[in-house]
Amino acid sequence: MLSTQNPRTSQTEVSFWFKAAEVSAFPENGGACVKYHDQQIAVFYFTRRNEWYACQNMCPHKQQMILARGMVGDQCGEPKVACPFHKKTFSLITGENLNGECYEIQTYPVKVEDGFVYIGMKE
Amino acid sequence: MNSSEGNPQHIVVIGNGMVGYKFCEKLIAKAPGKFKLTVLGEEPRPAYDRVHLSAYFSGTTAEELTMAPISWYEQNNISLHLRELVTGIDTATKIITTHKGESISYDKLILATGSSAFVPPIKGVEKAGVFVYRTIEDLDAMLAYAPKARTAAVIGGGLLGLEAAKAAMDMGLTTHVIEFASRLMPRQLDEAGSDMLKKKLENLGISIHLNKSTTAILGKPGVQKMLFAEGSELDVDMIIVSAGIKPRDELAVKAGLAVGPRGGIVVNDALETSDPHIYAIGESALHGSMIYGLVAPGYDMADTIVTKLIGGEKTFKGFDMSTKLKLIGVDVASFGDPFIAEPHARTIVFEDRIKGIYKRVNISADGKYLLGGILVGEAANYNLLLQTVQNRIIVPPDPKDLILGSRGGNTEAAGAGVLSLPEEATICSCEGVSKGTICSSIKDNTLSDVAGIKKCTKAGTSCGGCVPMLGDLLTATLKEMGQEVKTILCEHFQYSRQEILDLVKVNNIRTYDDLLNQHGQGDGCEVCKPAVASILASTWNELILKQATIQDTNDRYLANIQKGGTYSVVPRIAGGEITPEKLIIIGQVAAKYGLYTKITGGQRIDMFGARVDQLPDIWEELVNAGFESGHAYGKSLRTVKSCVGSTWCRYGLHDSVGFAIQVEERYRGLRSPHKLKGGVSGCVRECAEAQSKDFGIIATEKGWNLYICGNGGAKPQHAQLFATDLDTATCLRYLDRFLMFYIKTAEPLNRTATWLNKMEGGIEYLRQVIMEDSLGICADLEIEMAFMVDTYACEWKEVINNPELRQRFQHFVNTPESDPTINFRPERGQKVPVI
Numbered sequence: 001m002l003s004t005q006n007p008r009t010s011q012t013e014v015s016f017w018f019k020a021a022e023v024s025a026f027p028e029n030g031g032a033c034v035k036y037h038d039q040q041i042a043v044f045y046f047t048r049r050n051e052w053y054a055c056q057n058m059c060p061h062k063q064q065m066i067l068a069r070g071m072v073g074d075q076c077g078e079p080k081v082a083c084p085f086h087k088k089t090f091s092l093i094t095g096e097n098l099n100g101e102c103y104e105i106q107t108y109p110v111k112v113e114d115g116f117v118y119i120g121m122k123e
Numbered sequence: 124m125n126s127s128e129g130n131p132q133h134i135v136v137i138g139n140g141m142v143g144y145k146f147c148e149k150l151i152a153k154a155p156g157k158f159k160l161t162v163l164g165e166e167p168r169p170a171y172d173r174v175h176l177s178a179y180f181s182g183t184t185a186e187e188l189t190m191a192p193i194s195w196y197e198q199n200n201i202s203l204h205l206r207e208l209v210t211g212i213d214t215a216t217k218i219i220t221t222h223k224g225e226s227i228s229y230d231k232l233i234l235a236t237g238s239s240a241f242v243p244p245i246k247g248v249e250k251a252g253v254f255v256y257r258t259i260e261d262l263d264a265m266l267a268y269a270p271k272a273r274t275a276a277v278i279g280g281g282l283l284g285l286e287a288a289k290a291a292m293d294m295g296l297t298t299h300v301i302e303f304a305s306r307l308m309p310r311q312l313d314e315a316g317s318d319m320l321k322k323k324l325e326n327l328g329i330s331i332h333l334n335k336s337t338t339a340i341l342g343k344p345g346v347q348k349m350l351f352a353e354g355s356e357l358d359v360d361m362i363i364v365s366a367g368i369k370p371r372d373e374l375a376v377k378a379g380l381a382v383g384p385r386g387g388i389v390v391n392d393a394l395e396t397s398d399p400h401i402y403a404i405g406e407s408a409l410h411g412s413m414i415y416g417l418v419a420p421g422y423d424m425a426d427t428i429v430t431k432l433i434g435g436e437k438t439f440k441g442f443d444m445s446t447k448l449k450l451i452g453v454d455v456a457s458f459g460d461p462f463i464a465e466p467h468a469r470t471i472v473f474e475d476r477i478k479g480i481y482k483r484v485n486i487s488a489d490g491k492y493l494l495g496g497i498l499v500g501e502a503a504n505y506n507l508l509l510q511t512v513q514n515r516i517i518v519p520p521d522p523k524d525l526i527l528g529s530r531g532g533n534t535e536a537a538g539a540g541v542l543s544l545p546e547e548a549t550i551c552s553c554e555g556v557s558k559g560t561i562c563s564s565i566k567d568n569t570l571s572d573v574a575g576i577k578k579c580t581k582a583g584t585s586c587g588g589c590v591p592m593l594g595d596l597l598t599a600t601l602k603e604m605g606q607e608v609k610t611i612l613c614e615h616f617q618y619s620r621q622e623i624l625d626l627v628k629v630n631n632i633r634t635y636d637d638l639l640n641q642h643g644q645g646d647g648c649e650v651c652k653p654a655v656a657s658i659l660a661s662t663w664n665e666l667i668l669k670q671a672t673i674q675d676t677n678d679r680y681l682a683n684i685q686k687g688g689t690y691s692v693v694p695r696i697a698g699g700e701i702t703p704e705k706l707i708i709i710g711q712v713a714a715k716y717g718l719y720t721k722i723t724g725g726q727r728i729d730m731f732g733a734r735v736d737q738l739p740d741i742w743e744e745l746v747n748a749g750f751e752s753g754h755a756y757g758k759s760l761r762t763v764k765s766c767v768g769s770t771w772c773r774y775g776l777h778d779s780v781g782f783a784i785q786v787e788e789r790y791r792g793l794r795s796p797h798k799l800k801g802g803v804s805g806c807v808r809e810c811a812e813a814q815s816k817d818f819g820i821i822a823t824e825k826g827w828n829l830y831i832c833g834n835g836g837a838k839p840q841h842a843q844l845f846a847t848d849l850d851t852a853t854c855l856r857y858l859d860r861f862l863m864f865y866i867k868t869a870e871p872l873n874r875t876a877t878w879l880n881k882m883e884g885g886i887e888y889l890r891q892v893i894m895e896d897s898l899g900i901c902a903d904l905e906i907e908m909a910f911m912v913d914t915y916a917c918e919w920k921e922v923i924n925n926p927e928l929r930q931r932f933q934h935f936v937n938t939p940e941s942d943p944t945i946n947f948r949p950e951r952g953q954k955v956p957v958i
Contacts, residue, residue, distance in 0.1 A: 025936040029636075029646070030672025032936040040935075040942075048636070048646055063958070065688050065944050069676045073648030076614065082649035084676035084684060089649065102192040 014109060014120035023115050031081065033057050033068035034119070041108065041119055042068035044092060046079060052110035053092035054119050059083040060103040067105070131159045134432070135219060135229040137209050137374070139164025141173055142405030142421035143235030144190045149429040151199045158432070161202040161227060163209055163219075166258060169193055174418055174585075177286045179262050180293035188259070212378035214398045231400055233428065234375060234388060238368035238406035238416070243278075247340030253362045256287040265363070269294040272360035276300070276349060278337055280307040282448065284365035288329055289451045291363060299330045299357060301337060301349070303366075311446065311457035315474065316497040319481035323453045323500065326479075332357075368416055370407045383409040392438040393431065394424055402428050411441055418585065419553045420444075426555055443513065443552075447498075447505040453479075454502035459495025459512035460485065468494050471523050475500075482526040484508070486518060493518050493525065506550070506592050514548050550592055553585035558596065565600045573597060610870055613650040616643045620796070620871050624658050633663060635673045653678070654871040657758055660794035661866045664914040666921055667794075668928055677756035680932065681918055682738055687945055687956035690738060691731040692718070693755035694745050695791060698765045698783035698803075699726025708748040716741055719953045725762030725800065727753060732954055734941050739929045742919040751917040752792070758872075759794045763787035763801035766810035769822075775805035776822040782851065783811070786820070789855065790862065792915045796869040796878075799862070800835075814842045817875040818858060823847070827854045831861060832886075834876035843879075843886050846894065859908040860893045860901050867904075 020034040020043060028047040033040055040057035057065050062085060070081040072092075079092040089098040095105040109120035134150070136143050139162050147162060164170070171188040179188065186192075196203040208222040218228045240255035242248055252272070254265050269275075275291040277284050280302030291298040300307075306317030307324075321331045336352040340362060349357045370387040381389040381397040387409025394402045394410070403409075404424035406416055415421060420442035430437035445458035461483070464470060468485040475481075480500035487494055493511045498504070508525060511518065518525060544550075546559035564570065564579045573593045577583045583590045611617050618626065623638070632638050635655050639647055652673040660667055671679050682690035694709070709728055713720045716737055718730040733741055742752075755761060765783035769775030783803040793799070802813030803820045813819025819830040825848040833842025846857060869878040882888060891897035922928045934942040947954035 021937040027672050027931070033934055034937045035935045035940065038943075040944075046646060048639075062686075064686075065942055066676075066684075069679065069684075071649040071652050071672065071675070072646065073615075073652065074646040075648065077645065079646065080648070087649055102186060102189060102194075 013122050016121045017111065017118040018121050020117045020119050023112060023117055026117065030072060031068040031070065033065075036119065036121070040065055040068075042070075042081070043110065043117060043119065044068075044072050044079075044081060046072060049079075051079065052112060052117065053079055053081075054108040054110045055081065055090065055092060055095060056106045058105075059085060059088060060097075060105060061086060061088045061101075131157060132230040132432075133159045133161065133228065134231045134233065135227060136160070136162045136233040136235055137219070138233075138235035138237055138371075138405070138407070139166065139170045139203070139205070140235060140237045140405065141170055141190065141418055142237070142425055143233070144170035145422045146233060146235060146404065146425035146429065147196075147199075147201055148191070149425055150432065151201075153429055154433045156200070160200070161204070161229075162196070163204045163207050163221065163227075165206065165208045166260075167206050168259065169196065169203065169205065171259065173257075176256075176259075176262065177290045177293070179259065180266075180290045185259050209374060212374060212401070214378055214380075214401065217400060229400075231402070231432070234396070234401060234403040234407055235405050235425075236371035236374060236403075236407040238370050238414075240364060241367040241369040242364050243337075243366050245278075245337050245340060247342070247346075248364070250340055250342055250346050251344055252342070252346035252360060253340065253364060256283060256290065256363050256365050262290070265290070265361075266294065268361060269296060271345075272296055274299070274359045275361040275363060276357060276359040277363045277365055279365035279367065280304070280331065280333070281310065281365070281367070282308055282446070283368075284363075285324075285450045287363045287365045288324075291361075292327075292329065292451065296361065297330075298328070299332060299359065300324075301332050301335050301351075301357075303334075303336050305334050307331065307333070308455065308457075310444075311455070311461060312497055312499070313462060313483065315472065316455075316457075316481050316483065316499045319474070319476075319479055319499045320450070320453060320455060322476075323479045324451065327451055329451070368406060368414070370409065370414055372407055375403070375407075383412070387414050390439075392440060394428055394439055404428065410439060413441065415442060415444075417442075417444065417446060419555075422553055422585075423555055443509075445495075445509050445512075445552075447502055454498065454500060456498040456502040456505040457496075458505065458509045459493065461495045461497045463494050471526065473523070473526050484522065484525050486522050490522070491517055493522070496526075498526075503591075506589055509552075510544050510548050510550075514545055516544070550596070551580075551582035551585070551589045554581045554583075556580045556582035561593065561596050562600050565597060566604060570597070571601070612654055612871070613648055615639065615645045615647050615651050616655075618642065620654060620658065621868050623655065624662065624867055627655075627658055627662055633659065633665070635659070635670055647673070649675075650871070653758075657794050657796060657871070661911075664792075664794075664911050666916070666918060668918070668922065668931075671931065680735055680738060681742075681752065681756055681922065682733065683756045685731055685956070686958055688942060689732050689734055689945060689956065691729050691755070692733055692738070692741055692745075693723065693727055693729050693753040694750035695753040695787070696727040696762075697787040697791075698763060698780050700765075700780055700784060705748065705750070708745070708750070712741060712744050715744075717954060719955060723755075723762075726764050727755075727762060729755070732947065732956065734945060735932050735934055736939075736941055739923055739932050743923045746917070746920050746923055752919045754792055757792075757794060758797050759792060760787070760790040760799045760801070763790075763803060764811045764813070764816070765803045766805050766808075768803075768805035772805060774808060776824060777805055777827070779803040779805035779811065779820075779822060782820065782827075786855070786858070789912055790858075792918070793862065793866075793911055795862070795866045797872050797874045799875070815839065816842060818842070818861065820854060826850050829854055829857060831889075832875040832879040834874050836874075838876075840876045840880075845886065845890065856905065857893055860904045861889075863904040863908045864889075864892060864900075 018036050026032045026045045031042050031044040042055050042057045044053045057067050059067050070083050072081050080089045082089045090105050095107040111118045170190045209219050210222050211220045218226050220226050240257045275296040276299040277287045278301050280300045288298050288300050307320050338352050339350040341348040372382045372388050375388040388403040388407050390403050390408045390410050396403050405421040427437045427439045447456035463485045470485050473482040482498050484496035485494040544558050548558045550558050568579050576593050583593050610619050653675045656673045676684050713730045719732050721729050723729045763783040763786045765780045768779030800816045801818045802811040802816040804811040804813045805822045814830050815833045815835045819842045821828045827849045828847050829845045830842035831845045834840040946957040948957050
């Protein structure tokens with residue numbers, strides 16, 4: 001089991017693990033979008049590190065539902081995603097914008113059990 | 124200073140504009156935690172960038188204009204009071220009161236109250252539809268009013284007035300500028316400079332009226348008409364007043380501080396007002412009978428007080444009013460003393476009325492020093508010229524080199540210029556950063572890019588005008604330190620694109636992961652992934668979706684992403700030739716899936732508004748009808764535009780359509796460092812506009828003329844004539860070599876024009892490589908291109924026949940639903956996205 005360290009929704013705050021999809025539904029070193037009620041959550045599989053991250057699917061820059069289709073990577077070791085629209089990049093740990101702009105995204109803890117990906121929700 | 128430990132001095136700043144903010148930023152940076160800081164602003168939001176206010180109309184949000192978010196104030200323990208107006212200062216007890224009835228005592232008080240727009244007393248100026256151009260609230264009010272208006276007039280042709288004119292244009296209004304003086308930007312430009320600027324702005328559709336004094340504004344209830352002193356009139360529905368600024372000194376007046384006869388809080392060189400515990404900075408301060416309406420002097424004032432507060436020595440000695448800006452795409456600069464003339468100076472003037480360039484430099488009577496000047500239409504040299512004035516650098520023996528460049532054909536003059544500056548030369552005048560500071564910061568912090576310099580020194584973070592010089596200083600300093608200067612891809616690969624291409628080829632590397640394992644580090648990023656994807660595609664020509672997640676989103680979904688997250692679909696229509704039957708198919712597919720259709724600039728048809736899950740179905744129908752991918756989504760060949768040619772046209776010399784189709788089909792799907800566009804014209808009338816393309820072919824009596832490295836877009840550049848009167852086979856052979864050489868040697872995302880501009884030896888060198896085979900690589904280039912041509916396959920055809928690949932075209936992975944946030948509204952009979 002693996003999970004992210006999220007300062008805003010820490011593991012201990014998780015009240016519910018949402019069963020998102022099978023591991024095989026997600027591309028390697030990339031992302032896909034899952035629906036949880038009315039929310040869209042982008043889930044990323046860093047295959048090279050064998051780590052999972054999740055964040056809101058909406059890019060706060062132009063309010064587009066798109067981050068799941070962004071390219072993943074790292075900046076000095078910090079895992080990040082780049083929005084396909086204008087290449088704004090966000091830390092997948094803190095959710096902070098890495099281009100020095102003042103918006104940020106919500107990130108969520110992720111765990112993998114029995115071949116399924118779960119996202120930690122705070123009610 | 125006498126701030127006793129434990130009980131820090133309380134500094135209160137009135138005004139949270141750019142200068143007020145800069146004061147806080149500098150104080151926090153230089154003496155973190157040493158002072159207690161309180162800031163009061165009457166506006167509802169924290170300080171934002173007023174210099175770039177017009178960007179608000181072209182889509183920049185209020186958040187993006189913000190200097191620092193509220194959390195920044197919190198993190199630095201600054202008590203920030205927004206929407207709170209200070210109503211009184213009791214200088215005896217050192218207490219201020221606010222409109223909420225709050226009292227705050229201070230040790231030092233900083234008045235950064237700024238200015239308000241000066242509204243001349245014109246009859247009718249209070250009518251609905253008259254606006255000032257100052258705050259985000261003003262802009263919101265304009266935006267709310269603009270849909271009712273068609274024509275706007277800006278009163279004031281100065282710097283701010285022209286910014287406001289840009290805003291009016293961006294709102295889609297027919298725009299007039301009314302200036303009282305005989306020229307535009309009267310404080311910065313002379314008659315000839317204003318003339319040139321006027322022509323350029325008129326070409327952009329702005330009407331300029333000089334020598335006009337508005338006497339009345341008529342209309343009921345809102346603005347309808349303006350009357351002018353000499354009897355003429357103008358019908359308008361909206362007016363923006365930008366006739367100057369008025370210092371906000373009312374609080375100072377009330378507190379009994381000295382103010383100037385025409386407004387402004389009087390300050391000395393230490394920026395103290397008549398009360399030594401109260402300072403004034405920015406546009407509210409009157410220093411030596413000057414009000415400084417620019418941001419750079421305001422920042423210098425802030426720095427002066429901060430330096431003194433922390434015990435240093437600094438005084439404000441007035442400020443150079445030199446400025447450079449881009450007005451509606453036109454560069455305008457004015458520096459030093461722009462107007463000084465004989466007998467105190469000798470001037471050199473250069474004027475190019477074709478390109479719309481005007482340059483004037485004023486040289487001292489002894490011919491030794493540059494005193495000032497004006498640049499319109501082209502201002503790349505501004506920083507260097509400004510430095511030459513400020514540092515009293517001896518000008519070259521032939522001073523016209525200053526504006527014409529040394530005409531020996533090499534471009535090194537500019538770089539050498541920066542290096543010749545003394546250490547104390549100010550490079551970034553907004554932030555007051557010297558060359559010495561920048562160079563030592565590069566050395567001490569081992570910086571390797573301009574972003575690092577910006578972060579460490581703040582240089583280049585305000586107006587950005589000095590950024591090119593930062594790049595020159597970086598290159599020069601690294602060279603001086605004996606470091607190899609090369610353009611590496613990003614932090615994950617310490618290689619240039621060309622080196623990576625060689626590694627891929629020599630080591631037979633087929634995947635991004637293998638390359639990263641063998642020659643890179645980390646997880647990669649959005650810079651190196653698509654660059655490597657392009658290299659792999661240009662080398663092996665395998666289906667790009669085998670490595671979908673290293674592709675940009677357009678390549679990943681083989682379609683162009685648009686606002687709202689839907690995609691557009693562009694089938695190839697080679698040369699722009701299409702049968703009626705195929706046109707009908709496109710119409711049927713678009714109607715079936717409800718797509719918005721538009722003819723593109725490349726002579727084909729774009730269908731917008733397809734959801735990601737619809738893409739395979741749409742393409743299945745198109746492919747079955749005989750269409751193939753148009754690669755509109757790729758950094759690859761887009762179109763080869765053609766005129767109708769000799770088949771129909773009475774002027775045509777050869778079959779331009781047939782040749783365009785042959786060329787387009789030869790290079791279709793060819794991945795390259797950036798997109799590629801071509802054109803073929805059947806005669807010199809050039810209806811295909813081939814000279815604006817990466818390669819252009821124009822028919823002559825004897826064959827084809829080949830032009831290369833043209834560019835439309837943001838930085839248009841004509842293609843250069845490469846070879847003349849070629850037969851068809853030779854033309855294709857040269858094209859093969861040229862394109863493959865470009866693919867192998869260009870940096871990522873450099874169009875052919877940029878590539879050629881950077882190439883040492885220029886087009887002459889390129890001719891030697893391609894026509895005379897000076898590097899002995901032509902045979903290889905041709906073999907490599909032949910491989911690409913032979914292995915071409917339509918990507919969409921492969922996808923629709925592969926169930927596993929089709930499966931990836933889904934918005935959600937845990938439900939077959941499509942994205943519920945996608946929304947359309949009708950416009951002119953079609954659908955468009957609702958954002």
